Amino acid sequence: MNTSPNNHLPSDAERPVDYGPGEETLRLIAILPAPEGLANRVKSGLTTAPEAGRILMWRGPLRPAGGWMYSSFARGAAAAAIVCVVAGGGWSIYSHVEAPPPARVIVLPPPIAPSVPGFSPSGASRVPDTLVGPVLKHPVAPASDVNVMEKVPAPSKAAPGATVKKKKAPSRAATPVR
Amino acid sequence: MSASQTLIPFWMEIADRAVQDEARQHANDKALAALVDQYATTLYRVAFSVLRNPSDAEDAVQEAFLRVLRHRDSLDEVRDHRVWLIRIVWNIVLDRKRRAKTRPETDDVEELVRVLPANGLSAEQRAAAAQHHAHVLACVDQLPAKERQVLMLSAFEELSSVEIAAVLSITESSVRSRLFRARNLMADLLQHPRSLR
Numbered sequence: 001m002n003t004s005p006n007n008h009l010p011s012d013a014e015r016p017v018d019y020g021p022g023e024e025t026l027r028l029i030a031i032l033p034a035p036e037g038l039a040n041r042v043k044s045g046l047t048t049a050p051e052a053g054r055i056l057m058w059r060g061p062l063r064p065a066g067g068w069m070y071s072s073f074a075r076g077a078a079a080a081a082i083v084c085v086v087a088g089g090g091w092s093i094y095s096h097v098e099a100p101p102p103a104r105v106i107v108l109p110p111p112i113a114p115s116v117p118g119f120s121p122s123g124a125s126r127v128p129d130t131l132v133g134p135v136l137k138h139p140v141a142p143a144s145d146v147n148v149m150e151k152v153p154a155p156s157k158a159a160p161g162a163t164v165k166k167k168k169a170p171s172r173a174a175t176p177v178r
Numbered sequence: 179m180s181a182s183q184t185l186i187p188f189w190m191e192i193a194d195r196a197v198q199d200e201a202r203q204h205a206n207d208k209a210l211a212a213l214v215d216q217y218a219t220t221l222y223r224v225a226f227s228v229l230r231n232p233s234d235a236e237d238a239v240q241e242a243f244l245r246v247l248r249h250r251d252s253l254d255e256v257r258d259h260r261v262w263l264i265r266i267v268w269n270i271v272l273d274r275k276r277r278a279k280t281r282p283e284t285d286d287v288e289e290l291v292r293v294l295p296a297n298g299l300s301a302e303q304r305a306a307a308a309q310h311h312a313h314v315l316a317c318v319d320q321l322p323a324k325e326r327q328v329l330m331l332s333a334f335e336e337l338s339s340v341e342i343a344a345v346l347s348i349t350e351s352s353v354r355s356r357l358f359r360a361r362n363l364m365a366d367l368l369q370h371p372r373s374l375r
Contacts, residue, residue, distance in 0.1 A: 021365045022314035026333035028294050029227045034219040038236060042214050045240050046247050071200065 206250040217260055220336060221267045227330050228271040229278075229317075232293065238274060241267055242267040258344070264337070265345045272327075317367040325360035338351055 109126065191270075221242055225235035245266055246253075256262045273367045294311060318326060332353075343350045 020360070021368050022317060023329070023333060023361075023364075025294075025311045025314040026227065026318070026330060027335075028311075029230075030223055030333040032223055032293065032334065034222040035232060035236065038222055038239070039214050039218045041236070042218055042240055042243050043211060046214070046243055049244055049247060149352065163208060 180283065193372070206253060210243070210247060213246065213259060217241075217263050220287055221263055221336075222259070224264055224331075224334065225267050225271045227333070228268075228275055233276075234274065235271075238267055238270045241270050245270075258341075258363050260336075261341050263342045264341075268331075268345055317364055320367055321360055321363055325363060328353055328356040329360040329364070339345055 191256065218239055221239045222235050225238040225242075229235050229238065242263060246263070253259075263307060294308075295307065299307060321329065328342060331337055331345060332339075337345070339350050339353045343353045347355070348356075
């Protein structure tokens with residue numbers, strides 16, 4: 001393109017020589033004046049437009065001079081510092097946590113092993129002693145007096161010491177001897 | 179080496195980089211303001227040629243510069259700011275035009291006829307000119323999209339065929355061939371209005 005840097009109009013060789021039918025309408029549109037204050041409105045729109053990545057800004061006197069902390073390098077360093085602090089804190093908490101106390105368990109005695117060679121328990125295992133049962137505070141009454149539920153066979157009507165006549169078994173008398 | 183001797187150069191480097199970033203940001207802001215001053219009118223015309231509505235065109239210009247604001251760090255990498263900006267606003271207005279198809283075209287034409295210059299014309303001549311412009315624009319709307327875009331951009335005297343090719347991401351020969359076809363189609367449409375679909 002052989003246009004000068006100050007003038008963007010193309011050369012005659014690049015321009016169409018004549019216009020086609022109806023193109024005068026398009027050319028009228030192409031030379032329409034822009035509305036007044038267009039550039040100012042665009043600029044004001046650009047200043048008020050939110051940027052893609054917003055950064056929290058310091059306000060008023062708190063704003064640091066030069067705004068160095070808004071540079072990408074400073075933001076990266078700050079992000080790395082935050083990561084280090086968070087990771088270090090987590091590691092310190094993890095490393096200082098005490099181990100939980102051991103659980104209270106009943107240690108069973110070791111199984112009876114043959115102390116003397118040649119003998120074996122034959123499958124016997126140690127049985128712990130029976131626990132002592134509850135102790136009654138009051139004396140227990142005799143069973144004959146208290147236990148009324150149990151049926152006791154009634155004593156015979158005969159006087160003690162009397163002999164009981166046994167039924168006489170049928171005799172085999174008068175059996176002829178041959 | 180003590181800790182202070184280690185930290186002082188570190189913070190000095192941070193401060194230097196911060197100052198450089200701040201200076202670069204100020205430079206980008208100034209460059210952006212200069213772009214607005216220089217090309218806002220051109221972008222408005224390009225937007226208006228497609229949208230045919232002043233407020234919509236101004237919104238498109240605003241949106242284009244907002245996109246530039248988001249990429250202001252890469253302004254130095256742009257070779258031709260004018261073509262780059264026209265390409266941005268061209269894509270914006272085409273997208274808006276596609277989304278706003280529900281609006282009747284007659285509203286756009288009436289708005290356009292109202293803003294077109296008609297100095298020194300009588301009322302009857304002004305009405306006839308408005309009717310002619312509306313007819314021409316209706317014919318332009320009947321063109322295929324590729325030919326229509328080239329024809330509309332070629333109406334801007336600021337744009338060469340090379341720059342039109344850069345805006346549309348096509349070759350210069352394609353621009354010339356499409357412009358040739360567009361003019362032929364326009365001639366047919368204007369001579370035979372009934373052929374309008």
